[in-house]
Amino acid sequence: MDDEESFREFVSARIGRLSRIAFLLTGEHHAAEDLVQVTLIKVARHWRRVIRGGNPDAYVRRALYHEHVSSWRSRRHREVLAADPPERQAGRNESVDAVRRIVLRDALARLAPGQRAVIVLRYFEDLSEADTADALGCTVGSVKSQTHHALGRLRVVAPELAELIEDAEVPA
Template sequence: MRRAEPLSREPGLPGVDDFDEFVTGRGRALLKFAYVLSGDAHLAEDLVQEVLARLHRRWDRIAAMDHVEAYVRTAIVRQFLSWRRRRAYREAVLAEVPEPAPSDAPEHRVVARDQMWTLLRGLPRAQRAVLVLRFYCDLPDEEIAALLGCGKSTVRSQATRALAQMRTTLSQRGAGGDG
């Protein structure tokens, strides 16, 4: 997975006062973030669109805040985790992952990426969000806890459980399990 574009932590982000300029300038990065979080391009578009539509109504107040983009990303994470989305969310069922190519083959990266997506899709939403925020956005536990509205210990335990589940799934597949 490629790293996310860095979160804008600086007040005065170009185009932050104007909603259209913000969406034009940062919309692609927000869409990438939502895609990594959800693993589904259509759901990512829905998440970003819904969050931006809600925030548009009060953009004057939001634009006056420090860390506008971090605020928008937090709204995307919370929308992704919301129960309303859970009902509408459809996991894609994938065929079994093919045998990996030799590590020096170019196809190896594609297979590894597909395996990672499959593993992430198998996690509960909160655990997936913690891993995306930690490894894709490169956020420390304190910031993840603030984004998710929980304690640092919860973030650490969710990450530990998620990584353990991913390791178990990988070892089961390696031992001939169905995964």
């Protein structure tokens, strides 16, 4: 199998998961699509080296998080967040789960990108502290402190998620 074909198969098998992760990081569908596209373009350039490394999933995931942080840093001076997002203005009558997803998405959007990445990796991707540290290129201690600060921030910005936050803090 040639490199192009193996890359296509990899992307085809994982595009849904990568898109969900990107959405959780960005909070917007269009931004998530852009993040996945830019990341995959960069990964495709080095695909042969990626598959030789033996763990393309970890490589692509790490590239996704690094691209997210890089794009956030370059945009942070231009982007303005609305105090009242369109989802709240529409006044939709959603089920409890749908409302919780919206609240969670809004709460994640209010975290710093590093904190958001740690929460997504630890609780959505279900990675260990060591694997999260490896994915983000930091120490386990940084992951622990970022997680602690992020959960504290979530408690403040979304008290209605207290039950989820308490569940997250219970050691496995």
